[in-house]
Structures are given as structure tokens and as C-alpha cells.
Amino acid sequence: MTAGVAIRQRSYLQGPGRLLLAPAILLLLAASIAPLLVTIKFSLSDYRLLFPDSSGFVGLSNYARLVASPDFVPALVNTLMLIAVVLAASIAGGLGLALLLDGPVIGRGGLRLLVISPFFVMPPVSALLWKNLLMQPVSGFFAWLAALFGLPAYDWFSHAPLLSIALIVAWQWLPFAALILLTSLQSFDRELREAAQLDGASAAAILRHLLLPHLARPIAIVVMIETIFLIGVFAEILVTTGGGTASTDLAFLVYSQAMLQYDIGAASAAGLVAVVFANILAIFLIRAVGRSLEA
Amino acid sequence: MRTRRRHRAIATMFAWAASLTIAFPLLWTLLTSFKTELEAVSFPPRFLSFDWTLANYRGILAEGDYLHSLVNSVIVAGGSSALVLALAIPAAWSMAFAPTHRTRGILLWMLSTKMLPPVGVFIPIFLFYRDWGLLDSRTGLVLLLAAANLPIAVWMLFSNFREVPGEILEASRMDGASLWQELVSVLAPLALPGIASTFFLVFTLAWNESFWTLNLVTTEATPLTAFIAAFSSPQGLFWARLSAASILSIVPVLLIGWLCQRQLVRGLTFGAVK
Amino acid sequence: MSGIVLEGVTKRFGDHLVTDAIDLVIPDGAFTVFVGPSGCGKTTLLRLIAGLEDIDSGRLLIDGVDAAQTSPAARGLAMVFQSYALYPHMTVRANLGFALKVARRPRAEIAERTEQVAEMLNLTPFLDRRPGALSGGQRQRVAIGRALVREPKAFLFDEPLSNLDAELRAQMRIEIRRLQQQLGITAIYVTHDQAEAMTMADRIVVFRDGRVEQAGSPGEIYRNPASRFVAGFIGSPRMNFLGGAIAAKHGAVTIGVRPEHLAIDPAGTISAAVQAIEYLGSDSFVHLGAQSGETLIARGVPDLDFRSGDTVQLRIAPGAVHRFDADDRAMPAPAPAPGANIFEETV
Numbered sequence: 060m061t062a063g064v065a066i067r068q069r070s071y072l073q074g075p076g077r078l079l080l081a082p083a084i085l086l087l088l089a090a091s092i093a094p095l096l097v098t099i100k101f102s103l104s105d106y107r108l109l110f111p112d113s114s115g116f117v118g119l120s121n122y123a124r125l126v127a128s129p130d131f132v133p134a135l136v137n138t139l140m141l142i143a144v145v146l147a148a149s150i151a152g153g154l155g156l157a158l159l160l161d162g163p164v165i166g167r168g169g170l171r172l173l174v175i176s177p178f179f180v181m182p183p184v185s186a187l188l189w190k191n192l193l194m195q196p197v198s199g200f201f202a203w204l205a206a207l208f209g210l211p212a213y214d215w216f217s218h219a220p221l222l223s224i225a226l227i228v229a230w231q232w233l234p235f236a237a238l239i240l241l242t243s244l245q246s247f248d249r250e251l252r253e254a255a256q257l258d259g260a261s262a263a264a265i266l267r268h269l270l271l272p273h274l275a276r277p278i279a280i281v282v283m284i285e286t287i288f289l290i291g292v293f294a295e296i297l298v299t300t301g302g303g304t305a306s307t308d309l310a311f312l313v314y315s316q317a318m319l320q321y322d323i324g325a326a327s328a329a330g331l332v333a334v335v336f337a338n339i340l341a342i343f344l345i346r347a348v349g350r351s352l353e354a
Numbered sequence: 355m356r357t358r359r360r361h362r363a364i365a366t367m368f369a370w371a372a373s374l375t376i377a378f379p380l381l382w383t384l385l386t387s388f389k390t391e392l393e394a395v396s397f398p399p400r401f402l403s404f405d406w407t408l409a410n411y412r413g414i415l416a417e418g419d420y421l422h423s424l425v426n427s428v429i430v431a432g433g434s435s436a437l438v439l440a441l442a443i444p445a446a447w448s449m450a451f452a453p454t455h456r457t458r459g460i461l462l463w464m465l466s467t468k469m470l471p472p473v474g475v476f477i478p479i480f481l482f483y484r485d486w487g488l489l490d491s492r493t494g495l496v497l498l499l500a501a502a503n504l505p506i507a508v509w510m511l512f513s514n515f516r517e518v519p520g521e522i523l524e525a526s527r528m529d530g531a532s533l534w535q536e537l538v539s540v541l542a543p544l545a546l547p548g549i550a551s552t553f554f555l556v557f558t559l560a561w562n563e564s565f566w567t568l569n570l571v572t573t574e575a576t577p578l579t580a581f582i583a584a585f586s587s588p589q590g591l592f593w594a595r596l597s598a599a600s601i602l603s604i605v606p607v608l609l610i611g612w613l614c615q616r617q618l619v620r621g622l623t624f625g626a627v628k
Numbered sequence: 629m630s631g632i633v634l635e636g637v638t639k640r641f642g643d644h645l646v647t648d649a650i651d652l653v654i655p656d657g658a659f660t661v662f663v664g665p666s667g668c669g670k671t672t673l674l675r676l677i678a679g680l681e682d683i684d685s686g687r688l689l690i691d692g693v694d695a696a697q698t699s700p701a702a703r704g705l706a707m708v709f710q711s712y713a714l715y716p717h718m719t720v721r722a723n724l725g726f727a728l729k730v731a732r733r734p735r736a737e738i739a740e741r742t743e744q745v746a747e748m749l750n751l752t753p754f755l756d757r758r759p760g761a762l763s764g765g766q767r768q769r770v771a772i773g774r775a776l777v778r779e780p781k782a783f784l785f786d787e788p789l790s791n792l793d794a795e796l797r798a799q800m801r802i803e804i805r806r807l808q809q810q811l812g813i814t815a816i817y818v819t820h821d822q823a824e825a826m827t828m829a830d831r832i833v834v835f836r837d838g839r840v841e842q843a844g845s846p847g848e849i850y851r852n853p854a855s856r857f858v859a860g861f862i863g864s865p866r867m868n869f870l871g872g873a874i875a876a877k878h879g880a881v882t883i884g885v886r887p888e889h890l891a892i893d894p895a896g897t898i899s900a901a902v903q904a905i906e907y908l909g910s911d912s913f914v915h916l917g918a919q920s921g922e923t924l925i926a927r928g929v930p931d932l933d934f935r936s937g938d939t940v941q942l943r944i945a946p947g948a949v950h951r952f953d954a955d956d957r958a959m960p961a962p963a964p965a966p967g968a969n970i971f972e973e974t975v
Contacts, residue, residue, distance in 0.1 A: 071682060071699065075533050076452030079444030083504055084460070086441060090475070090501030091467040097478035152376075159372055162365040163358075170369055172612050173377040179611035180380065181562040183583040184600045188383050191593055198397040200382060206398070233376065238615060291471045294564035294579065298586035313473040314569065317480070327477050334474035341469035521713035524680050529727035529774070530701030539730075543717040 095334070101327035108321035121324040130304060130312060131329070138308040138336075141225050142289045146282055148229035153236025153281070154274070158266070160237070161244040171238075178234040182294040189227045190216065190299045216299060220306040224295050232288075236281045243277040244270065283343060290337050309333040380604075387411070387597035394593040410598035420599065423581035427603075429492050430567070430577050431560040434499035438507045438556050439549065441500070446511035447537060451523060461512065464505040472502075472565045483570060492575045498566050503556045510555065514548030515541070551614045558607045578603040631656040631814065632677060632782060637686035639672055646672045648838040649686065654782070654816060655831060659808055662818045663825040664835030665861070670818045671786055673835070677816065678707050678784050691781065706775030707784040710791070712767045714759040720746070720770050721755040727778045745773045748807070765796045772804065782814035789824065801828055822862050826850070834858050856956035859884045865913055865925045867950070872920050874898065880951035880959055887913060889948035890926040896943030900924060902936050916942070 105117045125131050160170050177185065193200045194215040202212035215223040247270065255265050293310045300306045302315055309329060316326035374381070385401070386394050393404045414420045449457045479498065480489075488494030518541060526540045542549065567579045582603055585596050632654040639647045647669045654660050662670040675681045677688065679700035688696045695703050715723050721742055722729075728738040746752045749769040759767055768788060775783055785804070789797045805828050808815045819825055825832050826846045833843040834857075842854040853859035859867045867884040875883045892914065900916035903923075916924040926942060934940060951959040 071679070072452035073454065076448040076454070080448040080460070083441040083445035083464075083508060086497075086501050087464060087467050087504060090479075090498060091470050094475035094478035094482070095470065098474055101477060156372055156376065159365070159369040162369065163362045164366045164369040165362070166366070166370070170373045171615065173373040175611065175615050176377050176380055176608060179558060179562070179608045180600075180604050181579050181582065181607075182564040183568075183579050183586075184604055185379070187582060187585055187596060188379055188600055191591075191596060192382060192386060193379060198395045198399070200399060203398050230376075230379065242616070287469050291473065291565060293472075294568055294583065297568060298583050301586070310471065310473045310565070313476060317477055318569070323477055323481075330471070330473040330476060333471045337469050337471050337474075341466055519711060519713065521709045521711050522715060524700075525707070525709060525713040525774070526715070526726070526730075527680070527700045528678060528705070528707045529730060529778070531726070531730045535730050539726075540715060544715075 098327045098330055098334075101323050102331050104324055106323040106327075108317075108323060117324070121328040125325050125328045125332075128325070130307065133304050134307050134309050134312040134329075135332075137221055137306060138290065138310075138333075140221060141228065141292060141308055142286055144222065144225035145229045145232055145289055146285060148226070149232040149236045149285065150278060150281060152229070152233045153238075153240055154278075156233070156237040157240035157244055158270075160241050171241075174237050175234045177230050178232070178238075180231065182231065183298050185231055186224075186227050186295040186298045189230070190223075194223060220300045220303065224292070224299060224306055227295055227299075228289065228292055232285050235285065239277050239281055240274055243274055247273050283340060286340050287337060290333055290340075309336070383597045383600055386594055387601050389594045389597075391592055391594045394597070410594045411602070413595065414599050414602060419581060420602065423576050423578045424602075426492060426575055427561060427577040427579075430495045430499065430575070431557050433492070433496040434503065434560045435553050435557040437496060437500040438503050439553055442504060442507035442511050442552070443537070443542070443549065445508050446515050447541060449508070449512050450515035450518075451520065461509070464508055468502075468505040476565075476569065480570065489570055490572045490574045494570060495567060495575060495577070498570070499560045499563055502563065502566070503559050506559070507552050507556050510552045511545070511548060514545055514552070517548075518544050554610045554614045558611055561607045631691070632816075633687075633689040634673075634677075635687040635689070637673070637676060637688060638684050639669075639676055639681060640684055645838050647676065650838075650840055652833065652840060652843065654814060656814055657812050658830040659805065659815045659817065659828060660831045660833060661825040661829035662816065662833050662835060663822055663861070664820065664841070666820055668835040669838040670820075670833075670835045674707075674784050674786055674816060674818045678705055679703050680707075704778075704781040705784055706778050706780035706782075707786065708771045708775050708788045710787045712759070712771040712788075712791075714767060714770055714774070716759050719756050719758055720751060720762070723759065723770055724751075724755075724773050724777050727774065741777055745776045748776070749773045764792050765800065768792065768800060769803075772807070776807075776811075780813065782816060783808065785815065785817040787819055788817075789819075790821075797824075804828070823864060826862065832862075834861060852958070853884075853950065854958050856882060856884065856952045856958075859950055859952075859958070865927075868922070868924045868926075870898075870918070870920070870922055870924075874920070875951075878949055878951055881954045882952040882956070884950035884952065885944050885948055887925045887927040889945040890924060891943045891945060892926055892928055892940050893943040894941050896941035898942040898944075899939055900942055902934055902938045902940060904936060916940070918942075 102121050103116055103118060105115055105120075156174055160167060160174065164170065191199070196202055196212045196214040196217075199212075201215070205212050252265060252269060255269055260268070291310045292308055293314065296302065296306055296308065296311045297314075302311055307315065309332060313326045313330045313333070316322045316329060320326075387410055388406045388408070389400070389404050390407055390409070393400055449461060483489045483494050488497075522544065523536055523540060526536050531539065561577075562579070564579045564583075567577050568583055571577070571580055582599060585592075585599065634650050634652040634654075636649045636651060637647055638645070638649050650669075650673060662673065664670050672681060676683050679695070679698060683696050686696075687694055690703055690705070715726065718726065724742045724745055725738045728741060733741075742755070743752070746755055749772060751766065751769055751773060754762060754766060754770075759770065762770065768791075771788065788804075789800050792800060801824060804815075804817075817824075817828060829846055831843065832846055832849050834841040834849065836857055842849055842858045844852075849858060849862055853862060853867075856869065860869070863886060865887050867886050868890060869882050869884050871882050875881055898918060900918040902914060903917050904915040906913040906915070912928050914926045914928050916926060918924050924942070947961075951961070953959050
């Protein structure tokens with residue numbers, strides 16, 4: 060009789076309830092909202108670490124300077140490109156892997172272990188391994204592969220730094236997409252699929268008309284969650300190219316403005332651009348996740 | 355039946371080929387970690403025919419840097435995860451069992467703080483840490499990583515607690531258990547699997563966190579992420595050494611990750627994919 | 629004044645009034661059953677008494693003391709939940725002893741009390757098992773035992789038998805009743821099953837839409853239902869209702885006649901077609917379609933020499949008519965014929 064009412068208030072629990080919730084809220088306020096407000100203030104001030112006294116209100120001039128700077132537009136474009144390439148690669152690859160692993164295969168447990176592993180590798184490790192052991196143009200593994208096919212070795216980080224970084228990041232996120240899509244595929248009703256097979260539907264038709272619609276929601280979730288993390292890609296850039304116009308994204312731009320050029324105002328402005336950017340995406344994600352709260 | 359068996363064989367072959375390709379960089383690293391530096395860079399590369407050696411591992415373990423960073427990583431990841439649980443268990447209890455009309459809003463707000471890119475708060479936190487002597491300190495990292503992972507933990511525990519039958523907690527209230535006893539003697543044992551997987555997920559995320567751990571430490575508090583990142587400079591030329599160091603840095607969480615991959619899906623998608 | 633007294637107890641969930649200014653006295657030492665369809669507020673009222681929900685307005689007196697602000701445990705009541713709500717990670721022994729343990733009773737006392745209760749409920753062989761390794765009936769007994777251990781002022785039962793099969797349910801009804809009488813403890817028992825209410829209760833409280841529709845002993849409620857709702861809810865098969873001309877003849881908007889008071893008799897005045905016959909051995913119930921459109925059920929003797937499709941005549945036993953007004957409230961019985969006891973007429 061009581062199960063239907065999701066939220067019912069009991070005042071004898073309200074006091075302790077608030078008390079137990081408060082520490083978590085306080086920490087989050089202190090670590091996110093408060094600094095965010097300070098960032099907003101900094102972004103409107105002329106604040107340079109080398110001249111700590113010159114911190115006056117300057118309106119939007121930091122933003123103007125940021126937009127006018129030669130680094131900003133490339134960083135924005137790089138961020139978008141990075142996200143697009145990683146999403147496309149990790150979802151396409153993840154979908155393929157999920158379909159393979161969902162098939163009638165022997166040793167699914169072992170396969171899962173192999174596929175999931177890259178996700179647990181810390182970003183500096185994966186970036187350095189790829190850069191040195193695989194992509195290095197003289198004795199890297201890819202150079203050897205190219206030589207096998209009689210092709211010249213490709214100098215990944217000199218010719219396509221952003222793409223190289225995107226590849227590494229995609230490798231880290233592919234397992235995430237694969238695992239979620241696989242989980243979702245396995246929750247797909249077997250009977251429905253068997254019924255379709257009995258009706259004479261081809262494998263391609265089943266994929267297109269049954270599985271892909273079923274996967275639409277998990278794919279949307281993968282897109283949103285990966286995007287949240289991809290806005291902040293930092294370590295991979297730091298340990299491979301160390302910046303440069305061709306591979307600096309917004310996160311790295313903030314870092315270099317603040318830590319290398321000591322320009323707090325401009326760095327704050329760039330940080331806020333990233334925040335706004337993330338928030339646009341967050342609205343969609345929160346809507347999707349909020350719906351699962353009702354279930 | 356024969357076609358079905360063949361189908362199975364082909365599917366298995368493709369699946370293993372694809373999975374091995376995905377895992378290849380790691381397997382290659384593992385192999386390289388047992389080579390000498392000379393064999394590591396030899397071209398064409400050596401697959402199995404080389405002199406297997408543990409010298410790289412011995413070398414890294416003999417130096418203080420790795421162990422120093424390992425200890426830091428364990429303390430920072432473990433400490434922040436423990437702090438996260440200490441804050442998230444009561445919060446999730448509150449939301450799951452004493453909900454108010456604000457609960458939904460608070461949950462979504464917590465989630466939204468996770469969407470805040472670290473760079474949006476980096477500068478104030480950096481300056482604050484500098485002024486308060488928290489730069490390059492494990493305490494500073496513990497606090498920050500706890501805040502970063504708290505929303506995920508609250509969400510995981512919240513959806514976990516909601517599966518605990520409310521009547522059992524009510525029974526304990528009727529039996530006269532205090533709130534503390536209810537949490538410790540009844541809820542915690544019932545939700546133990548969920549609490550454990552939350553801990554492991556948060557631990558993994560903290561272990562691999564590579565923004566704050568690279569920007570807020572210099573020497574004293576360097577965890578493994580920073581230890582490895584240091585290889586980006588000339589040291590990166592020593593591939594065998596880099597490989598061994600990498601393997602040593604990722605093995606702990608790799609094991610944990612393998613053990614709780616399912617809970618991980620739920621946790622990272624905030625329960626939206628089960 | 630001892631016992632549990634409710635004065636104007638009101639509870640809302642949002643805009644929905646779950647219990648609407650309920651006044652009720654739960655007599656001391658008696659077995660009171662709250663019965664009604666689902667959503668009528670009976671479970672909520674029980675939880676209000678237990679302290680698991682807050683009363684929005686009104687007073688709750690336990691042994692003369694206002695307990696509305698008291699914590700669940702301090703009210704001295706024990707509850708048996710529908711799902712049993714046993715602690716799955718504790719043995720039966722630990723489940724039984726938990727209340728005493730959190731009350732910091734001496735270890736020897738806990739052990740003694742636990743064993744004693746286990747003995748009483750035939751749970752001794754299972755003391756070291758966990759609830760998962762018990763049958764439904766055994767779990768039920770552990771749930772009761774956990775309530776017993778605390779020596780409460782009253783037992784609260786929330787549909788405790790709804791997860792058991794029919795046979796076990798019948799057995800547990802008797803066992804619960806026996807225990808309650810043996811210990812002489814006040815009990816409040818919530819159920820939606822009117823048969824359970826009739827067989828167990830000293831006193832039945834019928835709920836409808838958050839209000840008390842009628843309270844009284846099972847006999848009173850069966851014989852003199854206060855409304856058409858109660859008349860239809862209590863008794864199985866349910867009471868027959870007739871409107872129109874027949875009701876008008878009795879000076880009512882609707883009249884109700886229990887199946888046992890509807891006789892198939894060629895001299896009867898109501899004609900109806902036999903639709904189906906339920907043969908139960910000791911009884912048989914004849915489902916009929918009256919010409920006026922109502923579906924009727926008559927209890928007949930086992931051997932009936934007619935079949936579906938036959939038209940028969942029905943006679944209402946004298947003095948067995950329940951009359952209801954336009955608001956479905958019971959109207960006072962018309963002066964009955966002297967000595968006419970409706971129960972004896974058909975037996």
C-alpha cells in the first residue's frame with residue numbers, strides 16, 4: 060500500500076536527515092560553487108600573478124582579450140574536434156565490440172577483461188605509452204607495421220598532433236562505450252530477437268530496426284558522459300605535445316594562461332567559457348538522468 | 355548444427371581478434387617491460403625472442419621515487435575514498451529514507467557540480483591552496499578529490515539504498531535502534547556490496563585523476579600520475595623502464611576494475627544504464 | 629485511561645487526506661482488526677500509531693499519555709510487518725535479541741528472553757539459521773517473536789499473513805489469536821481480508837476513504853452493517869442488493885439480503901434465471917440473474933434439482949432485509965416480528 064508514494068515526508072526524520080546531508084553539501088559548495096564565483100570575479104578583474112596589486116575591475120576586457128588572442132579560437136576548435144573524433148571513434152568502435160561480444164563467443168569473461176582494461180589506465184600512462192612505444196616514428200610499433208606494408212613511417216605528433224591525442228583518448232574511452240552498450244544489449248529481450256529471426260528478419264534488419272533503437276538511449280548517455288570528461292582533457296596534452304596551437308584545448312589553455320603566463324584574468328575567462336560550454340551539455344544530461352530518477 | 359558451430363567459431367575468432375587489438379598497447383607494454391632498453395627500441399621489434407629480464411622492475415623499486423609516489427597514491431586515493439564514503443553514506447541515507455520535496459533538486463544539483471570542468475574552479479583553488487599551504491600536500495589532494503568524486507558516490511549509494519527494503523529499517527526503529535545503530539548495524543551490512551563497489555569506483559577515479567594531481571603537487575605529495583608524467587621529458591627515451599613503471603602504476607586499479615566492472619557501468623551512468 | 633485512544637487523527641500525503649479526523653478507542657487487551665479495501669487508510673493509521681509516520685493533527689494517547697511526538701521505539705509498541713522485515717544478515721537469535729541488544733540489556737537476560745520466545749513459537753531448532761534459510765511460516769513466526777521479545781504494550785500487525793499460502797494462513801490466524809489471548813496483550817491487526825477480520829477479531833473497524841465506516845464486534849457488524857459499503861464488504865459471498873420496486877416496497881432505496889437469507893422457493897415472489905451453481909460440498913451457491921437486472925447469489929442446500937438456464941422463484945427470509953437510504957446509510961429495521969432472529973432462521 061505504501062510503495063506507490065515515492066516521497067513522503069516524516070518530520071521525525073527531517074532533523075537527522077538534514078544533519079546527515081549537510082556535510083556533503085558543504086564540501087561541494089566549498090569545492091565547486093564558491094570557487095566558481097571567485098573565478099567569475101577574477102574573469103572581470105585585471106589580475107596578474109606577476110603584478111598582484113593590479114587587481115581592479117575591468118569589465119569584460121579579459122573576455123575581449125581572450126577572444127582576440129590567437130590562441131583562443133584554435134583552442135575552441137581543438138576542443139570541439141577532439142570531442143567529435145573521440146566520440147565518433149569510441150562509439151563506433153564500442154558498438155562494434157559490443158555486438159561482437161554479445162554474439163555466440165567462447166570466453167566472454169576473458170574478452171571483457173581485455174576490452175575493459177584501457178579504461179583503468181591513468182591518462183599520463185596511456186599517453187606516454189602510445190607516444191613512445193607505438194607512435195614513435197623511428198622504432199615505434201606503428202612504424203614497423205607501416206614498414207610491413209611498405210609504407211613510410213608516419214610522424215604522428217609532428218604531422219597530426221591533435222588527431223594523435225584524440226586517438227589516445229578514444230582508446231581510453233572505447234571500453235566505456237563498449238561496456239555500456241554491451242550491458243544494454245544484454246538486457247535486450249532475447250525473445251524479441253528470436254521472434255524477429257523466426258519472422259525471417261536478416262541480421263542487418265535486426266540491427267537496424269531492433270537493436271539500434273534499443274541502444275539510442277545508452278548511446279546518448281555515453282555521448283553526454285564522455286563529453287563531460289572530454290572537455291577537461293589535460294594530462295594527455297601535457298605529456299605528449301606540451302601544448303602548442305595545434306593541440307591546445309580549452310583546459311590546457313587555462314593552464315597555460317595561468318601557470319605559464321600568470322594571467323589570472325584571461326585564464327579565468329577561458330575557464331568560464333569551458334563552464335558555459337559544459338553547462339549546455341549538462342542540461343541535456345541532467346534531463347536524461349532525471350528521468351531515470353522517476354523509474 | 356554444423357553451420358551454427360562454424361558461426362560460433364567465426365564469431366569467437368573475430369571477438370578475440372578485436373579484443374586483443376584493443377588490449378594490445380597494454381600487452382605490448384607488459385612485454386616491453388621485460389626487455390632491456392636496447393631490445394625495447396630494436397627495429398624490427400622483438401616479440402618473444404629476447405632475454406627476459408626483471409631489471410627494469412628492480413631498478414624502479416630500488417629507487418625511492420616510485421615507492422614514494424605509490425605511497426602517496428594509496429594515501430590520496432584511499433583517504434579521499436574513505437572521506438567520500440564518510441560523507442556520502444549519511445547523505446544517501448538521508449535522501450533515500452528521509453526524502454523531502456527538495457531531495458530531487460539536491461541530487462541533481464550534486465550531479466551538476468560533476469559537470470563543472472575542473473578548469474572552471476582551478477584558479478581560485480590554486481591560489482587558495484597556495485595561500486593556505488595546501489599546495490603539494492596530500493591533505494589538499496584528499497579534500498579536492500573527495501569533492502570531485504562525492505556526487506558519483508552519493509548517486510551510486512542512493513540508488514543502492516533505495517533497493518534496501520524500508521520496512522527493515524523501520525523494524526529497527528521499532529526495535530529501538532538509534533540512528534547510528536540503524537546505519538551501522540542494519541543499513542551498512544545490507545548495503546555492503548553496493549558500498550564496496552562505490553568505494554572501489556571512487557578509488558579508481560581518484561587513483562587515475564590527472565588534472566589536480568598534476569597541477570597541485572610538485573615534489574612532496576606526487577602520486578603515481580605525476581611520477582609517470584615526469585617520464586615525458588628525456589626519461590621517456592627509456593622505454594623498458596617507462597613500461598615497467600606504467601605496469602606498476604596501473605596494476606592495482608586494473609585488478610579492482612576487473613572485479614567491479616558491472617557496478618562501474620551503473621555508477622558512471624548514474625544508474626541510467628543497469 | 630489505558631489502551632490506545634485516537635482523537636481527530638489526520639494525515640495528509642500532499643493534497644490527499646489519508647486519514648480524516650479519526651476518533652477511535654482501541655480497547656485494552658482486545659484484538660482489534662482494521663479492515664477495508666486497499667487505499668482506505670488502515671495501514672497508514674497503523675503506521676501513525678506505530679510512529680513510523682507523523683500525525684498532521686489530532687492526538688494519540690497511549691496509556692493516557694499523548695504519544696504523538698514520541699519516537700517509535702519509546703511508544704512501547706511492537707510491529708509485525710507485511711514483508712516480515714527480518715534482518716537478513718543476522719541469525720534468528722540475533723533477530724529476536726536485537727531490540728534488547730540496542731536497549732543494552734544484560735547478555736544473560738537477552739539469551740534467556742530469546743530462548744523463551746523461541747520456545748513459545750517452536751523456533752528453538754532454527755535459532756542459528758538466517759532468515760533466508762527459513763520457510764515462509766517460520767519467518768512469520770520470527771517476526772512475531774521479535775515483537776514478543778520486547779513485551780510491548782500492544783502488537784501492531786500489518787497484513788502479516790498476506791504472503792502465506794491459504795493453509796498456512798488459516799493455521800497462523802489461530803496461532804496468532806492463541807498467543808494474543810494467552811498473553812492478554814492489546815493487538816491491532818490490519819487486513820484487507822474480511823474473512824480474516826471476522827475470524828480473528830474481538831472488534832472490527834471498517835475503513836473507507838480515510839474514515840471509520842463502522843466499528844463493532846464481528847457479530848454486530850455482520851448483523852447490523854451501518855452502511856451499504858460495510859454490508860457489501862463484510863460477508864462472503866457478498867450481500868445481494870436490490871433496488872427499484874422491491875426496495876420501495878420495503879420503504880428503502882436499496883435493500884440488501886445475504887445469500888443465506890435468499891431461499892429458492894416456488895412460493896417466492898422474485899423470479900430469476902439460474903446462471904451458475906457453485907457446489908462446495910457442504911454448501912452450494914446459486915448465481916442468479918434477477919428479472920430486474922441484478923445479479924444475485926443464494927445459498928442453497930447441496931442437492932439442487934435444477935440447472936443453468938432454469939427460472940426459479942426466490943423468497944426473502946422474514947426479517948432479513950437490510951434497508952439503505954439514498955446515501956447508502958442503513959435505515960433502522962422496521963419493527964421485527966417478535967422473536968425473529970435472522971441468524972436462526974436459516975440455520
